Amino acid sequence: MVVGRNPVNGAMFMILSLVGVAGLFVLLNAFFLAVLQILVYAGAVMVLFLFIVMLLDVDVVSKRSPGNLTIAAGTVSVFLLGLGFVALLDRPQMLPEPTLLAPERLPSLETPMAFVTGIQAYGYSLFTKYMLPFQMTGLLLLVAMIGIIVLSKRFENKSV
Amino acid sequence: MEPATLQLLTDILLTFVYAGAVIAVLMGITMYTVLAERKVCGWLQGRIGPNRTALPIIASIPIIGPFMRGLGLFQPLADGGKFLFKEEPIPAHVNKVYYQLAPVIAMVPALLTVTVVPFGVWWDSVGVKHPLVLANIEIGILFLLAISSLGVYGIVMAGWAANSKFPFMGGIRSSAQMISYELAMVVSLLPVLMWSNGPGSTAGLSFYGIVTAQENGWWLIFAQPLSALIFLVALFAETNRLPFDMPESETELVGGFQTEYGAFKFGMFFVAEYAHIVVGSAVFSLLFLGGWDFLPFSSFNPYPENWFGSLLSIGWFLVKVCSLIFFFIWIRWTLPRFRYDQVMNIGWKILLPLAIGNLIFYTLILAIYDANR
Numbered sequence: 160m161v162v163g164r165n166p167v168n169g170a171m172f173m174i175l176s177l178v179g180v181a182g183l184f185v186l187l188n189a190f191f192l193a194v195l196q197i198l199v200y201a202g203a204v205m206v207l208f209l210f211i212v213m214l215l216d217v218d219v220v221s222k223r224s225p226g227n228l229t230i231a232a233g234t235v236s237v238f239l240l241g242l243g244f245v246a247l248l249d250r251p252q253m254l255p256e257p258t259l260l261a262p263e264r265l266p267s268l269e270t271p272m273a274f275v276t277g278i279q280a281y282g283y284s285l286f287t288k289y290m291l292p293f294q295m296t297g298l299l300l301l302v303a304m305i306g307i308i309v310l311s312k313r314f315e316n317k318s319v
Numbered sequence: 320m321e322p323a324t325l326q327l328l329t330d331i332l333l334t335f336v337y338a339g340a341v342i343a344v345l346m347g348i349t350m351y352t353v354l355a356e357r358k359v360c361g362w363l364q365g366r367i368g369p370n371r372t373a374l375p376i377i378a379s380i381p382i383i384g385p386f387m388r389g390l391g392l393f394q395p396l397a398d399g400g401k402f403l404f405k406e407e408p409i410p411a412h413v414n415k416v417y418y419q420l421a422p423v424i425a426m427v428p429a430l431l432t433v434t435v436v437p438f439g440v441w442w443d444s445v446g447v448k449h450p451l452v453l454a455n456i457e458i459g460i461l462f463l464l465a466i467s468s469l470g471v472y473g474i475v476m477a478g479w480a481a482n483s484k485f486p487f488m489g490g491i492r493s494s495a496q497m498i499s500y501e502l503a504m505v506v507s508l509l510p511v512l513m514w515s516n517g518p519g520s521t522a523g524l525s526f527y528g529i530v531t532a533q534e535n536g537w538w539l540i541f542a543q544p545l546s547a548l549i550f551l552v553a554l555f556a557e558t559n560r561l562p563f564d565m566p567e568s569e570t571e572l573v574g575g576f577q578t579e580y581g582a583f584k585f586g587m588f589f590v591a592e593y594a595h596i597v598v599g600s601a602v603f604s605l606l607f608l609g610g611w612d613f614l615p616f617s618s619f620n621p622y623p624e625n626w627f628g629s630l631l632s633i634g635w636f637l638v639k640v641c642s643l644i645f646f647f648i649w650i651r652w653t654l655p656r657f658r659y660d661q662v663m664n665i666g667w668k669i670l671l672p673l674a675i676g677n678l679i680f681y682t683l684i685l686a687i688y689d690a691n692r
Contacts, residue, residue, distance in 0.1 A: 167417075167479060174472070194461045202468030203498060206475070210494045213479055213487070278458060278523055279516075 166212045170205060177201045191278055338434075341453055345433050348640075349593045350395035356593075356648050358391060363652045369394040402586035410481070410579050417480035422580070422587035425473025428466045429594040435459035436601050437527050439611055439633035442624040450527040451629065459525040460512070463602060464505060467557065470595065471497040474559075474576045477588070481579035489575030492565040492659060496556055499666035500563075504553035506674035507546045510681035511539055511606055518689065526602075530610035538615040540607040545677045547607045549670055554603060556666070558595040561651040565659055600643035604636065608643075611636040 177200045184193035225233075285293055354369070361368025369391035378384040378393070387393070409415065436459075437452035449455075456462060471494055478490020515522045515532035522528025533539055540547040556563040564575075572578070577588050604610060611632035613621050622628035657665070 171417075171476075190456065191458055191461070194458055194465045198461060198465035198468060202465055202471075203501070206468075206471055206494050206498055209472075209475055210491065210498075213475070213494075214491060279521075 170209050170212055174201050174205045348597050349590055352593045352644055354391055354395050359648045360652050372397045402583050405582035407582040412482050414480040417476050421473050421477035421480055422584045425591040426587045428470040429591040431466050432463050432598045435462050438636055439629055441629045446624055455527060457523050457525050461524050478576040485572040486576045486578045489572050496565050500553045500556035503549055503670035503674045506678055507549035509678050510543055510546050513685055526605045530605055533609040534612045535618045538609040541615055549674050554599045558599050560647055562654045562657050565662055596647050600640045603643055604639040608639050
């Protein structure tokens with residue numbers, strides 16, 4: 160997938176791995192995430208990728224030898240990655256010890272837990288506790304969209 | 320063997336049996352949808368349609384035999400046999416792996432979507448109602464949208480692997496069209512989900528929940544006609560039916576994405592298209608026509624709570640599905656095909672704004688309704 164030279168092959172394998180990630184979500188009982196993964200990435204984003212790859216009709220990309228700077232940067236990042244792994248494995252106390260927090264209110268006979276489906280619970284927390292991050296994500300996407308329009312349209316100073 | 324292991328093995332075996340039965344019924348309906356297409360097309364054009372195929376023994380039964388032959392009931396068998404026994408040439412210029420994979424990829428999502436479609440109800444020994452469905456998952460609607468969005472890959476791959484002009488154009492058109500109409504389709508579904516998920520409702524995103532919400536009230540096609548219209552138009556586009564059959568518009572693109580295919584591989588594309596129509600009709604009748612609910616505006620429920628009631632509910636559901644299939648065919652032989660730019664304009668400039676306006680309208684209505692309760 161990484162070393163393949165055919166862009167359509169690459170896109171196909173990426174779809175396969177995205178579906179595989181959805182499978183991992185299913186094994187973690189996160190069905191909602193799994194379905195979203197397929198719906199958004201495999202179903203929409205990758206169709207666009209494939210559309211562009213096919214439309215531009217990119218042939219097999221010729222092999223280019225990487226420049227010196229690329230090789231140096233690659234070596235350094237691999238070294239840093241290895242260093243990070245070693246540091247994490249060597250000192251597990253770097254990660255915080257998980258502790259169970261005392262629940263504020265346990266469901267009981269007087270205060271029963273409301274029956275909700277998984278998505279309702281998800282939506283409830285999304286629109287109450289995580290409202291700000293949710294809105295910020297939306298704003299970021301809007302900014303990205305406007306940026307793309309500005310970049311691709313290349314407005315010229317037309318003299319009327 | 321331990322009883323627990325035996326129980327597990329039986330469960331697994333039964334799952335396979337149920338899945339096989341549902342697929343068999345779906346394929347049966349699909350086969351006869353093809354026949355219905357040819358027959359209805361014939362009637363609309365003042366012809367008779369297929370009426371010659373005959374099985375040796377059954378067709379010679381006195382009155383019933385000729386009648387069945389006249390209806391063309393044996394025609395699907397002959398069609399299937401023809402596809403199966405034809406020679407399968409593989410053109411020399413194609414990408415062989417993708418060429419062979421594409422029909423399979425087109426077929427799998429079409430059959431997979433039926434797992435979450437409920438088709439009736441049954442009552443257990445204490446009288447609790449359950450849906451008749453392969454997998455009654457909480458997020459059925461999302462699952463269906465996700466899997467059916469994978470269906471485009473079969474067409475795109477077929478168009479690309481064929482390595483010639485017209486199939487390629489078909490593949491490009493289909494990916495653009497499917498993405499455009501998926502948006503309008505999903506947005507048109509949001510008011511439906513809001514409507515059936517009132518306070519205290521546990522309908523969620525499951526088909527059974529939506530049908531249950533309609534059983535006690537109006538069918539959603541009367542409550543939200545605009546959502547139903549947008550969903551139906553998007554459904555036509557997603558199933559690549561005329562007037563939206565851009566991927567294979569035969570007058571412009573020879574046969575579109577399936578130009579280079581023959582024999583059984585073509586047959587698989589063909590069956591996948593009709594399976595999409597069957598599942599699409601089932602989904603529309605579940606979401607907007609109340610599934611197996613008997614009457615639009617009342618909670619009147621005529622089904623006795625036993626196996627006979629289950630059969631009646633399946634039957635009534637199938638009546639709705641078959642009427643919708645007929646509607647699909649009727650539209651195909653009535654309307655001419657849109658131009659490609661018209662298809663894109665309808666998708667982005669009419670359907671999507673309409674769907675968003677519809678969403679805002681029903682959000683306001685529901686907010687006012689909830690505030691005044």
